[in-house]
Amino acid sequence: MSRKRVLFVGEDLALWEQLQSQASGFSENWDVAFAKGGLQALASLSQSPCDAIVADMQLPGMNGAQLLDEVMQRSPKTLRFIRASMGDQQSAMKCVGTAHQYLVKPGDAQTIGFALDRAFSLESWLPNETVQKLIAQMKKLPSPPNLYFKIVAELQSPDASIENVGSLVAQDPVLSAKLLQVVNSAVFGLQLQVVSAADAVIYLGMETTKALVLLAHTFSYFDKVRTADFSVEKLWKHSVTTGKFAEQIARAEGVSAEMVSQAFTGGMLHDIGKLLLAANVPEGFKEALAKAKEQKIHFWDAEIGVFGATHGELGACLLGIWGLPMPIVEAVALHHFPIRFLSKQFCPLTAVHAANVIEHEILAETGGSLSAAADSNYLTELGLTERLDVWRDLCKEKLL
Secondary structure, eight states, X not given: OOOEEEEEESSOHHHHHHHHHHGGGSSSOEEEEEESSHHHHHHHHHHSOOSEEEEESSOSSSOHHHHHHHHHXXXXXSEXXXXXXXXXXXXXXXXXXXXXXXXXXXXXXXXXXXXXXXXXXXXXXXXXXXXXXXXXXXXXXXXXXXXXXXXXXXXXXXXXXXXXXXXXXXXXXXXXXXXXXXHTSGGGOOSSXXXXXXXXXXXXXXXXXXXHHHHHHHHHXXXXXXXXXXXXXXXXXXXXXXXXHHHHHHHHTTOOHHHHHHHHHHHHHTTHHHHHHHXXXXXXXHHHHHHHHHHTOOHHHHHHHHHSSOHHHHHHHHHHHHTOOHHHHHHHHTTTOGGGOSOOSOOHHHHHHHHHHHHHHHHHHTTOSOOOOOOHHXXXXXXXXXXXXXXXXXXXXXXX
16 A cells, blocks of 8 residues: 655644654554645645645644645645644634644644544545535534533543533523423433523533534524425434434444444534535525425435535535544434445444434334435445344334
8 A cells, every 4th residue: 555645734843743753653654744834835745746734724924724725726635634723713614615624733643643544544534526615615604612612621621520511501591592402302301301501411411512512503503594395493303313313322232432422423413414505505405305305315315416415425524624523524424325434343323324214214104204224235234234123123212
């Protein structure tokens, strides 16, 4: 297998030295190069193309967003990563459509190396040129809320506590209301009514709260979307239920707590691309809805006909820029096409794919949307075909 060339752009020389010393420790050996600014980076690329570029947002001469835009024009197949601090999210959002993933600064060499290694090994999550061009045209794109980063900071604190997170959530009345709506819904099956955001966080746990904050913020951002045959409220309910189903499925397979959390978050956010389309390209979105209804085909097949891409790919592109873990991005990107994923073992994608199918089956039974079959070839490859009925029973029990 050929060696990969990676160009790091920025003035964090200590970090680059760490990366250079660790490059041989990953599954792909890299040839590494360094540039302090954008102009120097472009000069380097003109002499020797690279497989990936990792650029700081703040650079002398031109910023990281401008540099990656130029790289995309010159070499669209180059993997593009932007590094920015949590406080620089607004600037990082300018990279939507030009960067593949957002990496939080300061970060360490191992985190950056893992992100590169995964991208080189499993490129199925990467947005193609059609998706990148589509999302770059969108004017309405939410940034993660400040509350999300406050919660992340709290979780990283040595004095982290559920009570502190509950106090943070309580400061945002809109998100608090959404959180209470979710925790009191049938899918969570509580016997007692939860009336405060702090109590909701205690019940949900911090990782689940983090996912719900992202979902609630995104739905609130698109609250005024009005499209015939499309209900934001129904999508909200579907997203929450799919997330909970994915969590149940992951637990049933005895995977790690981290994978259970990623399955839940992936299920919650799997349809975020639909909101992006409905808010930014309403006419095309209506056309896809009508096409799916008239031709009795699945919505994602209609999307491909209209946009050349699906809501899964689009949503994953945004989540990659938000810096969510790659297993979540992959689950969102491929939840309708899991067979395209190179890994052949149970993962968050498996849970989200099955959960989405089961939830649509339940909706179809009550006169809802066209039901989608699970990808039998994918489940067979994983040796999980017989588990589908077990998962289906588990999820239906959750709604009783």
